[in-house]
Amino acid sequence: MKVYISATLRNYFGKNHVIETAEDNIRSVLKFLTDEYPDAKQILFDENEKIRSFIRIYVGSDDHTASDMWYKKLAEEDEILILPAIAGGAPSDSIINDKRMKAQTLDDNDIKRFEKHLLLKEISVKGQKRIKAARVVVCGAGSLGSSVIQYLAAAGVGTIKVVDDKDVALADVSSQVLHSSRDVNRPKVASAKDKVRNINKNIEFEAESVKLDSENIEEIFDGYDLVIDCTDNYKARYLINDACALLDIPLVFASIYQYEGRVGIFNHNGGPCLRCVYPEPPVPGLVPTCAEGGTISPLAGIVGSIQANEALKLIIGIGDHLDGKLLTVDSLYLNSRILNVKKNSKCPLCGLSKTIVSVEDFDYEEFCGLKESDNEVPVEGITPEELTRRMDNNDPMTIIDVREPHERAIMRFPNAIIIPIGQLARRMKELNPEVDTIFICKSGKRSILAINTLREAGYEGPMYNLKGGIDAMKDIVFSHEGAWL
Numbered sequence: 076m077k078v079y080i081s082a083t084l085r086n087y088f089g090k091n092h093v094i095e096t097a098e099d100n101i102r103s104v105l106k107f108l109t110d111e112y113p114d115a116k117q118i119l120f121d122e123n124e125k126i127r128s129f130i131r132i133y134v135g136s137d138d139h140t141a142s143d144m145w146y147k148k149l150a151e152e153d154e155i156l157i158l159p160a161i162a163g164g165a166p167s168d169s170i171i172n173d174k175r176m177k178a179q180t181l182d183d184n185d186i187k188r189f190e191k192h193l194l195l196k197e198i199s200v201k202g203q204k205r206i207k208a209a210r211v212v213v214c215g216a217g218s219l220g221s222s223v224i225q226y227l228a229a230a231g232v233g234t235i236k237v238v239d240d241k242d243v244a245l246a247d248v249s250s251q252v253l254h255s256s257r258d259v260n261r262p263k264v265a266s267a268k269d270k271v272r273n274i275n276k277n278i279e280f281e282a283e284s285v286k287l288d289s290e291n292i293e294e295i296f297d298g299y300d301l302v303i304d305c306t307d308n309y310k311a312r313y314l315i316n317d318a319c320a321l322l323d324i325p326l327v328f329a330s331i332y333q334y335e336g337r338v339g340i341f342n343h344n345g346g347p348c349l350r351c352v353y354p355e356p357p358v359p360g361l362v363p364t365c366a367e368g369g370t371i372s373p374l375a376g377i378v379g380s381i382q383a384n385e386a387l388k389l390i391i392g393i394g395d396h397l398d399g400k401l402l403t404v405d406s407l408y409l410n411s412r413i414l415n416v417k418k419n420s421k422c423p424l425c426g427l428s429k430t431i432v433s434v435e436d437f438d439y440e441e442f443c444g445l446k447e448s449d450n451e452v453p454v455e456g457i458t459p460e461e462l463t464r465r466m467d468n469n470d471p472m473t474i475i476d477v478r479e480p481h482e483r484a485i486m487r488f489p490n491a492i493i494i495p496i497g498q499l500a501r502r503m504k505e506l507n508p509e510v511d512t513i514f515i516c517k518s519g520k521r522s523i524l525a526i527n528t529l530r531e532a533g534y535e536g537p538m539y540n541l542k543g544g545i546d547a548m549k550d551i552v553f554s555h556e557g558a559w560l
């Protein structure tokens with residue numbers, strides 16, 4: 076039997092994307108995997124040996140994560156897929172009602188412009204009028220947002236609101252085709268507006284250059300037909316999911332990481348929400364974000380285009396939708412599958428007894444593990460300036476680099492011992508508890524996880540996290556003329 080490992084988890088499975096096993100049920104497959112790959116245990120199971128809530132195990136397209144499915148005998152040709160949070164059927168009615176459709180008119184220019192849509196019998200004049208009547212919010216004008224915004228504008232969506240508070244950075248231009256080199260340092264919503272105007276000046280474009288939070292989100296979404304999540308962090312994803320469920324707006328979700336993408340529709344036709352599928356996000360640092368892990372440039376175009384296509388199908392009211400399903404696309408091995416995801420009757424947001432009734436009363440920082448809790452010992456940090464001073468003085472200390480080998484090839488850190496996070500607990504003996512140990516990674520998040528991992532394993536020596544990681548240290552290093560890089 077073959078076990079497929081999602082890209083986000085491969086580092087814990089010896090970098091394999093597929094593992095062969097002769098075991099014939101989920102329980103023995105999990106035992107085989109954790110025996111073969113001891114590092115995988117910490118990502119799959121919590122301290123009570125329960126499967127972590129952000130992990131899903133599929134056999135074919137069926138969810139087998141619940142432990143009562145673990146003893147079911149599987150056939151040799153069955154395929155298992157292990158998938159963490161990153162993040163239909165019958166054709167349904169359009170989300171735009173007939174009254175709003177009939178209130179629209181297409182002029183001669185529209186008829187020429189949208190000729191290719193009008194030729195499709197499923198879209199035709201009625202479908203194009205529904206597209207014109209539609210009011211859509213796109214959260215994020217980054218890589219996924221780039222194709223979503225341009226395709227929705229090109230297809231003639233009447234009102235597009237784009238929410239993004241960031242400016243364009245040079246690194247964005249390689250995959251965010253909405254922005255060009257001359258847009259660097261401009262607000263992303265400004266270059267989005269220019270692009271949309273160039274495509275079709277009749278589109279109502281609304282820019283919200285703000286960060287979505289629980290105070291402003293309902294006002295931003297209220298009165299819109301559809302929300303498209305093109306963000307890149309768990310806090311925004313759960314906040315968007317919750318606001319959509321509370322305002323009863325369908326959500327087209329997508330996420331990308333390295334070579335892999337996912338698309339789904341939440342909160343539509345009585346289908347599940349993000350919380351039904353993934354009750355909790357991963358612990359910060361355990362699954363790298365796409366900013367840390369990287370993505371191949373066209374993946375955002377592939378996945379964002381599918382997202383825009385799903386949005387148009389919901390607006391027109393045609394085809395099979397991805398509600399109750401999750402599409403996964405692996406662009407490296409050219410696999411794609413559609414997995415069934417179920418509504419959870421115990422979901423705190425959309426289940427039988429709801430406990431989340433307002434986004435303002437829910438603590439997203441704490442939920443996503445972004446806040447230090449009272450009973451957790453805070454991790455002590457060291458500034459890049461302080462570390463530079465100690466290095467210049469040759470102070471006795473140990474520096475541990477927890478980055479992956481290919482990241483170290485971009486920028487090496489001098490005199491650092493290299494220990495990936497997964498190996499830390501078993502290589503604890505290499506540390507000297509008599510001197511300070513400084514943990515470094517790209518942005519200062521994985522190194523906090525490294526310190527907590529060692530604490531759990533019983534290491535008692537002094538440990539410090541390099542604040543802001545190597546990203547923050549770079550400028551200081553260059554002011555030292557790169558002497559130790």
Ligand SMILES: [Zn+2]
Nearest residue numbers: 348351422425
């Ligand atoms: Zn739910």
